[in-house]
Amino acid sequence: MSATRPGQGSPAVLVLEDGRSFRGRAYGATGETFGEAVFSTGMTGYQETLTDPSYHRQVVVMTAPHVGNTGVNDEDAESARIWVSGYVVRDPARVPSSWRATRSLDEELRRQGVVGISGVDTRAITRHLRERGAMRVGIFSGDRVADPEAMLARVRVQEPMAGADLAPEVATGEPYVVPAVGAKRFTVAALDLGIKGMTPRRMAERGIEVHVLPGTASVEEVYAVQPDGVFLSNGPGDPAAADLTVVRAVLERGTPLFGICFGNQLLGRALGFGTYKLKYGHRGINQPVQDRATGRVEVTAHNHGFAVDAPLDTVADTPYGRAEVSHVCLNDRVVEGLRLLDRPAFSVQYHPEAAAGPHDAAYLFDRFVRLMAEQAEQAEPAAQAEQGAQRA
Numbered sequence: 001m002s003a004t005r006p007g008q009g010s011p012a013v014l015v016l017e018d019g020r021s022f023r024g025r026a027y028g029a030t031g032e033t034f035g036e037a038v039f040s041t042g043m044t045g046y047q048e049t050l051t052d053p054s055y056h057r058q059v060v061v062m063t064a065p066h067v068g069n070t071g072v073n074d075e076d077a078e079s080a081r082i083w084v085s086g087y088v089v090r091d092p093a094r095v096p097s098s099w100r101a102t103r104s105l106d107e108e109l110r111r112q113g114v115v116g117i118s119g120v121d122t123r124a125i126t127r128h129l130r131e132r133g134a135m136r137v138g139i140f141s142g143d144r145v146a147d148p149e150a151m152l153a154r155v156r157v158q159e160p161m162a163g164a165d166l167a168p169e170v171a172t173g174e175p176y177v178v179p180a181v182g183a184k185r186f187t188v189a190a191l192d193l194g195i196k197g198m199t200p201r202r203m204a205e206r207g208i209e210v211h212v213l214p215g216t217a218s219v220e221e222v223y224a225v226q227p228d229g230v231f232l233s234n235g236p237g238d239p240a241a242a243d244l245t246v247v248r249a250v251l252e253r254g255t256p257l258f259g260i261c262f263g264n265q266l267l268g269r270a271l272g273f274g275t276y277k278l279k280y281g282h283r284g285i286n287q288p289v290q291d292r293a294t295g296r297v298e299v300t301a302h303n304h305g306f307a308v309d310a311p312l313d314t315v316a317d318t319p320y321g322r323a324e325v326s327h328v329c330l331n332d333r334v335v336e337g338l339r340l341l342d343r344p345a346f347s348v349q350y351h352p353e354a355a356a357g358p359h360d361a362a363y364l365f366d367r368f369v370r371l372m373a374e375q376a377e378q379a380e381p382a383a384q385a386e387q388g389a390q391r392a
């Protein structure tokens with residue numbers, strides 16, 4: 001049992017970079033932490049949020065008022081650790097209740113040294129961020145609580161999110177393989193820029209053997225696994241800071257390509273579109289996105305602070321042929337997907353793997369499989385013709 005019950009911790013202060021501050025109680029570890037203040041509207045799935053590497057260097061404010069009800073279990077983590085740099089909740093659960101829980105959220109945050117704050121008006125913080133935009137923040141508790149000016153000064157010297165190259169800080173150092181479930185149909189090289197655990201699983205259950213490679217892998221390392229397709233994962237930081245060599249090489253060769261979130265931004269940049277920072281981003285599991293080809297609306301999981309700047313209503317000419325915006329967010333018309341018309345490549349800004357979130361967009365993994373199948377069909381007659389020519 002914990003020494004202090006959640007909500008009973010020592011005094012804590014949350015200080016935003018524009019000087020607004022909120023007083024509450026220490027939650028999770030006691031100390032100080034910094035990051036970009038963002039809010040998530042997911043009512044469930046906090047364990048997946050906490051362990052999503054895309055949240056590296058972000059302090060996440062939960063708009064759901066009551067957090068921790070189902071504790072923490074050994075199955076729902078999306079990576080081996082918590083990545084958020086700080087956690088802000090209004091009313092932490094005092095007694096977690098789920099047959100799957102093995103510990104409380106408060107204990108888990110402390111075990112992993114994640115500084116949080118509770119007992120603050122998370123609606124007021126969210127409204128402030130919506131009006132003023134995402135900004136740097138600090139949480140101070142225990143002996144780190146100081147006079148307001150000193151705390152604010154500490155917040156204002158932190159690195160901003162714009163320009164941050166963070167994928168190398170979260171990605172795997174060593175390649176690993178997630179085997180296909182059942183008969184293997186395809187091999188995919190997945191660049192880990194901060195990949196969530198569910199993503200290779202969604203591919204594996206479709207007969208894909210997934211070779212997860214460090215995000216810094218070279219073109220040679222990617223092609224050494226003889227991939228039928230290349231996957232670009234989600235990940236933290238500013239896409240403008242990321243290297244595009246592999247993405248360009250894959251487009252050049254015409255290997256089927258699928259990207260998610262950070263991967264969508266990298267595809268966009270490789271096509272020559274810009275990326276920009278949204279005022280406060282999309283984070284939650286209830287965002288309406290329209291597939292413009294079918295008109296169908298999906299309710300989807302999001303976690304992005306940047307977006308691609310591509311024309312919504314015209315087909316664009318890019319160095320890799322024609323490209324169009326395939327999906328759009330119905331809340332704010334932000335670009336949520338890209339598709340190339342002359343090459344087998346597409347991407348989405350949101351999370352078809354869900355975890356947490358609805359499964360409306362799972363069809364995108366099937367689309368990737370179809371692209372690889374079509375490519376293999378096209379390659380086959382060509383290979384047979386070549387063999388025939390060699391025999392003659």
Ligand SMILES: NC(=O)CC[C@H](N)C(=O)O
Nearest residue numbers: 054234235261262305306
């Ligand atoms: N989940 C992601 O891949 C996030 C991508 C990028 N870091 C952003 O904030 O927009």
